[in-house]
Amino acid sequence: MTTDPGELLRQRGIQVTAQRLAVLRAVTAQPHIAADGVAEAVRAEIGAISLQSVYDALSVLVAEGLIRRIQPAGSPARFEDRVGDNHHHLICRICGRLVDIDCAVGAAPCLTAADDMGYEIDEAEIAYWGRCPDCLAEARASSGSDPPPRPRRSPRTVARDATRPLPNREKNPLD
Numbered sequence: 001m002t003t004d005p006g007e008l009l010r011q012r013g014i015q016v017t018a019q020r021l022a023v024l025r026a027v028t029a030q031p032h033i034a035a036d037g038v039a040e041a042v043r044a045e046i047g048a049i050s051l052q053s054v055y056d057a058l059s060v061l062v063a064e065g066l067i068r069r070i071q072p073a074g075s076p077a078r079f080e081d082r083v084g085d086n087h088h089h090l091i092c093r094i095c096g097r098l099v100d101i102d103c104a105v106g107a108a109p110c111l112t113a114a115d116d117m118g119y120e121i122d123e124a125e126i127a128y129w130g131r132c133p134d135c136l137a138e139a140r141a142s143s144g145s146d147p148p149p150r151p152r153r154s155p156r157t158v159a160r161d162a163t164r165p166l167p168n169r170e171k172n173p174l175d
Helices: 005-011 018-029 035-046 051-063 133-143
Strands: 068-070 078-080 088-092 098-101 127-130
Touching (some): 005 018, 018 035, 035 051
Parallel strands (some): 088 127
Antiparallel strands (some): 068 078, 088 098
């Protein structure tokens, strides 16, 4: 497969523009980059671009499978060009550093749901949380012992039994 960004866009039927090329290059150059970082890199490469144009380009590239959007709890969305292998991520609770972790077990989707609810599952998204080596070393150096981990926000609910009423509401809006 080609690594020329323009050719990648053409293969997917995406109009090739300077903005989309610069966004794709920014994500390729710095995996796990947030949209603000993409905008900064694109501006350094091609000059003025609105944040909305960056979001629009990211959206097109995600929709076409050229990049992947990651949304760690309590953090801005991040983007990477490592797609199609269903890898996972390890996130530092202290500094927010995010690194790739290869698939937990076997081929995609790496995990088998106990009940697939009739879905055809093609991806399992796993985020491991902890403290990176740099933050651990800094904590040990400054206090002489490991500090307690920062509390993490509870994970977002991704599925809900639609037959149960929503809390604090008289009527389910899905009815």
